[in-house]
Amino acid sequence: MQEALATGPGPAWPGCAKIDRGLRKPRLRASDPLIISAAIMASRTPEDAIVQARRPLSPHLQIYRWYASMMMSILHRATGIALSVALLLLVWWLVALASGPDAFERVHSLAGSWFGLLVMFGITVAWAYHLLNGIRHLAWDAGYGFHPAQFRRTGMIVAVGTGVLTVLVWIAFLIAR
Incomplete structure (x- = not known):
């Protein structure tokens, strides 16, 4: 079976992941950004991962102050x-x-x-x-x-x-x- 990262009531420390053996659909919580990053980046393009994780895009050159x-x-x-x-x-x-x-x-x-x-x-x-x-x-x-x-x-x-x-x-x- 395909293993996926999921969080749930099992881990002893917040932010830790447990292995889901495929018995249920993986759940991702917003409080676990590393798990979200790993799961999203593994299955989608980088652009989709940025949108999914609600991260800011890199600013364009018009925004920079030229030093x-x-x-x-x-x-x-x-x-x-x-x-x-x-x-x-x-x-x-x-x-x-x-x-x-x-x-x-x-x-x-x-x-x-x-x-x-x-x-x-x-x-x-x-x-x-x-x-x-x-x-x-x-x-x-x-x-x-x-x-x-x-x-x-x-x-x-x-x-x-x-x-x-x-x-x-x-x-x-x-x-x-």
């Missing part, structure tokens, strides 16, 4: 993705360099156009932000910077440092050019 730390976390991930795409552009440049002067000239002329310079500027911003925020994450891994005041201060340092580092890199680039 600077939330935005910085999202930007850190986005800059990581952008740097992965930039790595593909670097590989394209290296393949063109190995392919000969005609292929290299095409890539070099595209990189020197206003669009190419704009892309390289964006890559520089992504690199600077990801670098500085990565250092911030290393400090967190060491256990530093979790106080809310330190959290905000290091976030501001990363934001301002990104701008300063980007400008310094581009000044060096323009001087070397």
Whole structure:
């Protein structure tokens, strides 16, 4: 016979379950949330279980208050993705360099156009932000910077440092050019 979880007058402690050997239909009481969760999740989809157990659904993004730390976390991930795409552009440049002067000239002329310079500027911003925020994450891994005041201060340092580092890199680039 199929065993099911049920509660009844038998358990010595509240919230404990006894095994129903199939002699009667399992009964679930609202006072036993763990038993309800186990029984509902075993027989239905997760969405049905949430509705059955009368649990709140996860809030949508419109409900959240956007904090600077939330935005910085999202930007850190986005800059990581952008740097992965930039790595593909670097590989394209290296393949063109190995392919000969005609292929290299095409890539070099595209990189020197206003669009190419704009892309390289964006890559520089992504690199600077990801670098500085990565250092911030290393400090967190060491256990530093979790106080809310330190959290905000290091976030501001990363934001301002990104701008300063980007400008310094581009000044060096323009001087070397």
